[in-house]
Amino acid sequence: MSDRIRNYLAAHRFDEPVMVLDLNRVRDNYLAFAKALPDTRVFYAVKANPAPEVLSLLADLGSCFDIASVQELQMALAAGATPDRISFGNTIKKEADVARAYGLGIRLFAVDCVAEVEKIARAAPGSKVFCRVLCDGAGAEWPLSRKFGCEPQMAVDVLEHAHRLGLIAHGVSFHVGSQQRNPNMWNEALAMASKVFRDCADRGITLAMVNLGGGFPTKYLKAVPKVQAYGNAIFEALRRHFGNRIPETIIEPGRGMVGNAGIIQAEVVLVSKKREDDDVRWVYLDIGKFGGLAETMDESIRYAIKTPRDGAALEPCVLAGPTCDSMDVMYEKEPYMLPISLEIGDKVLIEGTGAYTTTYAAVAFNGFPPLRQIVI
DSSP states (O other): OOHHHHHHHHHOOOSSOEEEEOHHHHHHHHHHHHHHSTTEEEEEEGGGOOOHHHHHHHHHHTOEEEESSHHHHHHHHHTTOOGGGEEEOOSOOOHHHHHHHHHTTOOEEEEOSHHHHHHHHHHSTTOEEEEEBOOOOTTEEEOOOSSSOBOHHHHHHHHHHHHHTTOEEEEEEOOOOEEEOOTTHHHHHHHHHHHHHHHHHHTTOOOOEEEOOOOOOOOSSSOOOOHHHHHHHHHHHHHHHHTTOOOEEEEOOSHHHHGGGEEEEEEEEEEEOSSTTOSSEEEEESOOGGGTOGGGGGGOSOOOEEOTTTTSOEEEEEEEOSSSOTTOEEEEEEEEEEETTOOTTOEEEEESOSSSSTTTSOSSGGGOOOOEEEEO
């Protein structure tokens, strides 16, 4: 936790969950990406945290933006990004939204099938398209397989179809899975991308760009490699598979850009047991899956939690949220070790929550308001 957040929380009292985000951390993260991959353009994944302050800072620093909807496009433009610095990276788009984006100046779109190519050919003629290929995301704590992308050989057909319809077959994209702690996972994906490049070349189509996706992690309970380790591994893989003809590359960090910049302060609402001789307690917080901690689904993301009683004896706890929904349980399969002395009313700090929390929070489930965010 940054000193700025610590001092801010010490000086302010909140009666509801709040996420405090330190812009200095975001700035440091952007500069680290720029240094680790100096020849790669950064397209911040707006969905991770679209706070206007975050978008404006990144726009000022020179970042580009990956958007998933027209609404995110409008946010990026309002923050100062120009259309040439924005990619419509969602492979699932209404044709009307493609047309709106095209009207606002967007000329770079993601696809993963022929039908999506045909939408763009009709609504955004002459645009650049890149085809997302399937990547299994092995080793990622939040895999992104199956829903997005197509088999590499199909990608060649999709890009050829785009070329025939007058679009610019620009390149290939993939995603090695969110919270990917293994920098070497880009190697296999780049081998796959290079084959798509070669197969397209055999059909007379020259691709120019590889979108390396996101996947760059933030630290939760487990240590993660430094950004420079990812930069080194990616550059080595590019040289291995593309030789001296390295294409244009872009990355789409989201979690890695803002995850470690935010801390959620929550409150213990209840501590109880289900039977007298139970050796596992239930600890209920005033925030849960529906309040912004959706990534605890299947216990995929295990956040570091600090309490005012750290250092005391620990015991296993089931951690749950406050709503009247039995699914609102964060950690049960693998109980969380918390101080035995933890009490109702204690404030706890959930670290690494700058990404995928405020945007996952329900608007008014059970009447609870969305997670409040304060940017400092």
